Amino acid sequence: MPIVIIDAEKCKGCGLCVAFCPKDNLELSKDLNEAGHYPATVKSQENCTGCKMCVLMCPDVCIEIYKEVEEVAASE
Amino acid sequence: MPIVIIDAEKCKGCGLCVAFCPKDNLELSKDLNEAGHYPATVKSQENCTGCKMCVLMCPDVCIEIYKEVEEVAASE
Amino acid sequence: MREELFMAGTGGQGALLAGQVLTQAVLEKGLNVSWYPIYSPEVRGGTTSCAMVITDGHVGSPISGRPTTVILMDARSVQQHIERTAAGGVALVNASLAHEMPPVSDVRIVEVTGTDIAIGLGNERTTNMVMLGAYIGLRPVVTIEELARALEAVLPERHRRFLDLNIRGLQAGLETCQEATDDT
Amino acid sequence: MREELFMAGTGGQGALLAGQVLTQAVLEKGLNVSWYPIYSPEVRGGTTSCAMVITDGHVGSPISGRPTTVILMDARSVQQHIERTAAGGVALVNASLAHEMPPVSDVRIVEVTGTDIAIGLGNERTTNMVMLGAYIGLRPVVTIEELARALEAVLPERHRRFLDLNIRGLQAGLETCQEATDDT
Amino acid sequence: MSKSTHIDTDNMEAIYHKPEAFTETPMRYCPGCTHGLAHRLVAEVIDELDIQHRTICIASVGCSVYAYEYFATDATQAAHGRAPAVATGIKRVRPDNIVFTYQGDGDLAAIGLAEVVHAAARAENFTVLFLNNAVFGMTQGQMAPTTLLGQKTTTTPQGRSIERGGYPLNVCEILATIPGVAYLARETMTSPKRVMHAKRSIRRAFEAQIQGLGFSLVELVSSCPTWWGLKPLEALKHIEEKMLPQYPLKVFVDKVSQASEAVAEGGD
Amino acid sequence: MSKSTHIDTDNMEAIYHKPEAFTETPMRYCPGCTHGLAHRLVAEVIDELDIQHRTICIASVGCSVYAYEYFATDATQAAHGRAPAVATGIKRVRPDNIVFTYQGDGDLAAIGLAEVVHAAARAENFTVLFLNNAVFGMTQGQMAPTTLLGQKTTTTPQGRSIERGGYPLNVCEILATIPGVAYLARETMTSPKRVMHAKRSIRRAFEAQIQGLGFSLVELVSSCPTWWGLKPLEALKHIEEKMLPQYPLKVFVDKVSQASEAVAEGGD
Amino acid sequence: MSEYVLMSGNEATAEGGIAGGCRYFFGYPITPQNKIPEYMSRNLPEVGGVYLQAESEVAAINMVYGAASTGARVMTTSSSPGISLMQEGLSYIVGAEVPCVVVNMVRGGPGLGNIGPAQSDYWLATRGAGHGDGRCLVYAPYSVQELHDWTARAFEIAERYRNPVMILADAILAQMIEPCKLQPRGQPPPLDKPWAIGGDSSERPRNIINSLYVNHDEEEAVNRRIQARYDQAARDDLYYSEYGDEDPEILVVAYGICARVCETAVERASEGGVKCRLLRPISLFPFPSEPLAQWAQLAHKALVVELSMGQFVEDVRLAVEGRCPVELLNRTGGNVVTPEDVTQKLFDMAAES
Amino acid sequence: MSEYVLMSGNEATAEGGIAGGCRYFFGYPITPQNKIPEYMSRNLPEVGGVYLQAESEVAAINMVYGAASTGARVMTTSSSPGISLMQEGLSYIVGAEVPCVVVNMVRGGPGLGNIGPAQSDYWLATRGAGHGDGRCLVYAPYSVQELHDWTARAFEIAERYRNPVMILADAILAQMIEPCKLQPRGQPPPLDKPWAIGGDSSERPRNIINSLYVNHDEEEAVNRRIQARYDQAARDDLYYSEYGDEDPEILVVAYGICARVCETAVERASEGGVKCRLLRPISLFPFPSEPLAQWAQLAHKALVVELSMGQFVEDVRLAVEGRCPVELLNRTGGNVVTPEDVTQKLFDMAAES
Numbered sequence A, B: 001m002p003i004v005i006i007d008a009e010k011c012k013g014c015g016l017c018v019a020f021c022p023k024d025n026l027e028l029s030k031d032l033n034e035a036g037h038y039p040a041t042v043k044s045q046e047n048c049t050g051c052k053m054c055v056l057m058c059p060d061v062c063i064e065i066y067k068e069v070e071e072v073a074a075s076e
Numbered sequence C, D: 001m002r003e004e005l006f007m008a009g010t011g012g013q014g015a016l017l018a019g020q021v022l023t024q025a026v027l028e029k030g031l032n033v034s035w036y037p038i039y040s041p042e043v044r045g046g047t048t049s050c051a052m053v054i055t056d057g058h059v060g061s062p063i064s065g066r067p068t069t070v071i072l073m074d075a076r077s078v079q080q081h082i083e084r085t086a087a088g089g090v091a092l093v094n095a096s097l098a099h100e101m102p103p104v105s106d107v108r109i110v111e112v113t114g115t116d117i118a119i120g121l122g123n124e125r126t127t128n129m130v131m132l133g134a135y136i137g138l139r140p141v142v143t144i145e146e147l148a149r150a151l152e153a154v155l156p157e158r159h160r161r162f163l164d165l166n167i168r169g170l171q172a173g174l175e176t177c178q179e180a181t182d183d184t
Numbered sequence E, F: 001m002s003k004s005t006h007i008d009t010d011n012m013e014a015i016y017h018k019p020e021a022f023t024e025t026p027m028r029y030c031p032g033c034t035h036g037l038a039h040r041l042v043a044e045v046i047d048e049l050d051i052q053h054r055t056i057c058i059a060s061v062g063c064s065v066y067a068y069e070y071f072a073t074d075a076t077q078a079a080h081g082r083a084p085a086v087a088t089g090i091k092r093v094r095p096d097n098i099v100f101t102y103q104g105d106g107d108l109a110a111i112g113l114a115e116v117v118h119a120a121a122r123a124e125n126f127t128v129l130f131l132n133n134a135v136f137g138m139t140q141g142q143m144a145p146t147t148l149l150g151q152k153t154t155t156t157p158q159g160r161s162i163e164r165g166g167y168p169l170n171v172c173e174i175l176a177t178i179p180g181v182a183y184l185a186r187e188t189m190t191s192p193k194r195v196m197h198a199k200r201s202i203r204r205a206f207e208a209q210i211q212g213l214g215f216s217l218v219e220l221v222s223s224c225p226t227w228w229g230l231k232p233l234e235a236l237k238h239i240e241e242k243m244l245p246q247y248p249l250k251v252f253v254d255k256v257s258q259a260s261e262a263v264a265e266g267g268d
Numbered sequence G, H: 001m002s003e004y005v006l007m008s009g010n011e012a013t014a015e016g017g018i019a020g021g022c023r024y025f026f027g028y029p030i031t032p033q034n035k036i037p038e039y040m041s042r043n044l045p046e047v048g049g050v051y052l053q054a055e056s057e058v059a060a061i062n063m064v065y066g067a068a069s070t071g072a073r074v075m076t077t078s079s080s081p082g083i084s085l086m087q088e089g090l091s092y093i094v095g096a097e098v099p100c101v102v103v104n105m106v107r108g109g110p111g112l113g114n115i116g117p118a119q120s121d122y123w124l125a126t127r128g129a130g131h132g133d134g135r136c137l138v139y140a141p142y143s144v145q146e147l148h149d150w151t152a153r154a155f156e157i158a159e160r161y162r163n164p165v166m167i168l169a170d171a172i173l174a175q176m177i178e179p180c181k182l183q184p185r186g187q188p189p190p191l192d193k194p195w196a197i198g199g200d201s202s203e204r205p206r207n208i209i210n211s212l213y214v215n216h217d218e219e220e221a222v223n224r225r226i227q228a229r230y231d232q233a234a235r236d237d238l239y240y241s242e243y244g245d246e247d248p249e250i251l252v253v254a255y256g257i258c259a260r261v262c263e264t265a266v267e268r269a270s271e272g273g274v275k276c277r278l279l280r281p282i283s284l285f286p287f288p289s290e291p292l293a294q295w296a297q298l299a300h301k302a303l304v305v306e307l308s309m310g311q312f313v314e315d316v317r318l319a320v321e322g323r324c325p326v327e328l329l330n331r332t333g334g335n336v337v338t339p340e341d342v343t344q345k346l347f348d349m350a351a352e353s
Ligand SMILES: Cc1ncc(C[n+]2csc(CCOP(=O)(O)OP(=O)(O)O)c2C)c(N)n1
Pocket: E061, E062, E063, E064, E080, E103, E104, E105, E106, E107, E108, E131, E133, E135, E136, E137, E138, E139, E144, E224, G028, G029, G030, G031, G057, G081, G082, G085
């Protein structure tokens, strides 16, 4: 399951990730961050497919996505 | 009969008029002008057709061509 | 009379606008005045400030190293600028956003919960007017009516609908501050 | 010894080259020397000139307001420059092209039919060498052998075939001038 | 204040993390400004090509003037419009370094037009990132050469007219006439797909340089939400609807593939 | 000295005489240099259009710097490369005057490239005469942006190579991409026929201006016998054989005819 | 006070241009003077004028040159880096003897620097119309009102001397808001100056605007003619103001924003018992050397205050010629001096002697 | 004499650059210095260097900036109008603290002017690295030999101070031919200066070459650091020469070609009984103010000779500070002073007192 991490302090609340998430998985927070923006937050990690659309559209490199390390087939 | 007049002092002896006269009617003088060039001269006015090729190619506007004034038909 | 005022806040807090409203009111009143903006190095999210001189005499220097009054609208402004305040001067602080005060001596610190009051009035954005209202409570260089008229003149067309809110902000600030003044 | 030489002619006459040949010869001889070209305003067909200082001491000023010798290669140069000649100096004139002399006092005018001599040698273009030869007849700062060697060093590759002609020019000039000198 | 969930990523594999070629410095751009997006793509390409430590960034004058703070590479800050000249100077001394300029449309298409065209004509072997947002962003929204007809800016209060401001300048169309160009494309970043396209072009442009093929430039039709007076998403829509008709997306020149093919065909 | 035959022309009709728009000042160009030829054509066109007293000539910096001495019109001498900016300033104050610049390839294609392209983009309503002789004539024959590959100049002693000097710049091909251009042609003057063609283009360029259609430019592929090291006639041959393949003759844009047709069709 | 309006220095400058008859503006945006082109783009068309955004400062100054050649009142405005780029064009304008007005709102330098206030283009302004012997006539207003008035007046002066006039200010004066009484928008004089190009040349000799003089004597004559005009300006268009005590212990010299600061400092020093007189050059070239020398004779010491590394002080020293010691108080790089700094320095200087 | 070769000033300058380790040349042709780029285009490739003809002087100086950022020895050469166009770039180079060498063979101005000799870019050279507080260090050779030697040395000085060095001469010095002893072609030092960009940045902190300092205090620190370097140069790289009598009646001050003229004039005046001493500044910035002040104290009068309308004389007056009267003899616009002019003036001055 992919885990989306948004740097709430770097985020400027532009909403592009929100708009382009095909799973409607993101939203803007109701709370201001230090810089005075409403940062994006993940509604629920479960829905995320790790499609990276949010990452692709984020102008401020605030989003990172991780997944649990899987065993890799030895033959590869 | 067209009369070709070359300003021998302005002429720089580049020879372009000589080269482009279809009647081979021009040549460079053997004598230097004040500025140190061998200016073009007319071999014979008789051969000239007034075609203006010489004029067209002269880079120094040294050539003028005249003709005798003819009676103009009154109807024109 | 010579009042040297320095006003600082974060980009969006409207310190510049508050300064311009005051400038306009002072002009209408027939006093001399100068105002200039100071942009901090940070293009976005930095502090913005402006410096004013209000006087019935000759303005002379529009620049002041030790302003008689400083209005500080957030924590960063307080940290950066409270030291400027002239000996015997006043620091008017937005206590909603600034909680720690660096040690300063011979400065009267007046705390007003500007943002809270503004939110109470329905719009955080009017914090600047609350602080400005408080200011004329402390330094009655112009009246609240004069400020209200100035607001009308200065506010850009597209913000005219906030006129009322802003006037209520001024009013609330003035009141709060008169209390605060009494307290001190 | 300090010789200040000024040499002028029309664009194509080779005053600059003659000057450079002399400069080279002087350098080889171990004297001090400076040479600089002066272009007249007219881009084409204007006069070209150069100024030299030849000395066994310190060159100091390469510029001279009153050169001790002037070499004038055509009528226009004579008109424009003969006045420069220092009191007691020499004006060496190409009499083939310059017929009228402006009045000058305390200047020795030496006329050499440079162009005629050059034509006699088979090429008008060597007039500059004739004049240079004449010059060392008057002012023996270098010998004709030294000039000939310098010519070899200075002449651009593609003009090397004129070396002989040029040396004959120098020779003819030197001879003519020694006569001229005798005459005066 | 917003809460920030702490997640321990030590034992996880990154599907995406900040490029190495990027510093930690937060970017000063306005919310939703595509400058940041373009930066990220460049940094990703630098990572992918593994050239961070031999890359030199030339920042220009515009909102992206601080580019030298964001790219974790050597950098020079160039005078307004002169980044291609500065890049030329650097590359001529250091041909083995990978050099790129990052320029806005005011910088490149107004004051710096001669420099970029001549660099292209000389087939200078560096890469230009050209951010066209149809406005002078940094100086408060004045008309740029690329401003659309009818577009209102702070110096075209009635909208740009031909009479007072002339026609929009299509830089790629000009550069496409120049044989020194090895890679030339116009891209935009209005959707994830477009972003991926844009990145591919940026990568190809750098590859052109690495292969020594000559001048490469990628124009990115960009947004300036602030001076367009639009929200970030609206600004992207504005690009699609208004900008792209004037600045159609296209790969104008691509000698990289030709070179690759040539290699493929010719062996060795 | 050459003898000059005195002929009394009082009672004769001129088949050709010096244009009125020309002064008596002898031109300083080298023998056979086509600068003079181009001048004459411009002067003839000014005569034919009867615009001498409302024409302003902008001389640039190059061998033609003295153009203001030759054209019998008002004139300004512009800094190297900046003639189109100067023309813009003049024309914006005096839209009823006919303004033309006369620029060499160093002036227009090297240092002045931005100015000419931007004037075109702004559809400035003046005319540019662009003399391309592939060399900096006035400063003693250095490489110009238009110098041919392989051509030896005083700063490309081994001949221009792509590596050291880049590719020749085709200015018309660049300008042809710009919508502000009303008339654009490349001509040469290597034969009487070509000369007549060139003159027609120059005339059309001025007509474009008179009709207020916008920017017009005629490139004249020209000779520099001196720095090419060729005799005048050889130089013309060099143009035909070496220059024209790089700089093919063409009318790139002609809105004059379109306008005329439009007028013809639309009546009034 | 209704005749006064609040205006920024930038706007007052722009409106001053229009009042002075300027109808043609060519410029390229640069902070901190962007409000000038913005203002012009809105207002010039209203008065039948032309605002044109150039592709660069190089192009802008050459457009100015062209427009000025026609006898029109024309201006451009910029800030430090842009003014550097105009140097060649300015030299042509001086050499061709055409009038124009250039405004420089100086910012922190060198290089890209920053957009803070500075006076570090003093030499660039007073010495630099680029290469050659020409110079700009330079006027340094010190308030929004003066920015307005001097910009308006600059056109007249420029035409009188057929020379560019530079208005020199800084980022604070540019952005400062103060009450300003606006002059009416004057009509520009007719274009047909005897030397100007354009219009119908059939009834007059053709005119040539040119700075090329291959003949050295002609060129020298041009230079001496220009110098004679500068000498005349030094008699007829020299401006300065004075402030403070008539029997000063310390002479304070400052221009522009620094002079504002010094006024307050001089007041405070006087209150503190240190008599000071402020001499403020308004014209920086021509420079008020004589009054300065006179005060230097009287005072024991002089203090120069500037926002640069010691540029202006050289002109003061040239005028003072050792009559009294000259000290320098300066900040640079966008930083300002405060009245407190200057007052303290004055007290220190008084204490030392 | 075989170690001496005849060379023009231009060629000696170019060869001086190569001798000084210059391997990168970016320039744009302009008379009277065209022989420099021509020479470089032939010779630099031979030593593994790069000659690149820029599209303009603006581009040239910015190419220089780029190349200098890598720590390379790089130069450009031009003449007056071209130097005007380089002002912005020079300001960036000063602000970013990178070394380079710029040669200006001054011609007649202002504007297009003419190609005669002049010294009218004195202020442009000594005051102008464009806008802001930076300056070029300026050296003024007076012979072909000195052009060669100073150009070679300039690179070292530029690197010592991380500042552009300008070699200032004129159309005569540029085109004059004199015997010159050539220095061997030195190897340039390695590129990897601690501040330089380029190469492999994996083993060191990344470097940034920049002149943007939004923080005013940082910018001020840069300016004061640069000033401190200039102060150091005034101690360590100040050069001048003296000529003539040790107990002069008249102090003659001149640089470059004028100093040559003055040497001869001083000799002649001495022969004529007027004792004179010539002080010739070689470094124009830093300026040899102290020795000048000392001689001014001794002499009764000073005469300044320059080919400009009174630029250099201001620096002399600044140094002399009224110690003795300073007179000016000048020509301009391509004209020259002759030894006869100067000698006459010296006799006149001696007669007056
Ligand atoms: C010589 C010079 N002229 C003008 C400026 C002011 N200036 C700074 S940024 C800029 C335009 C920026 O526009 P653009 O390149 O489109 O970048 P954007 O901010 O839109 O990304 C200008 C004119 C300057 N710094 N230097």
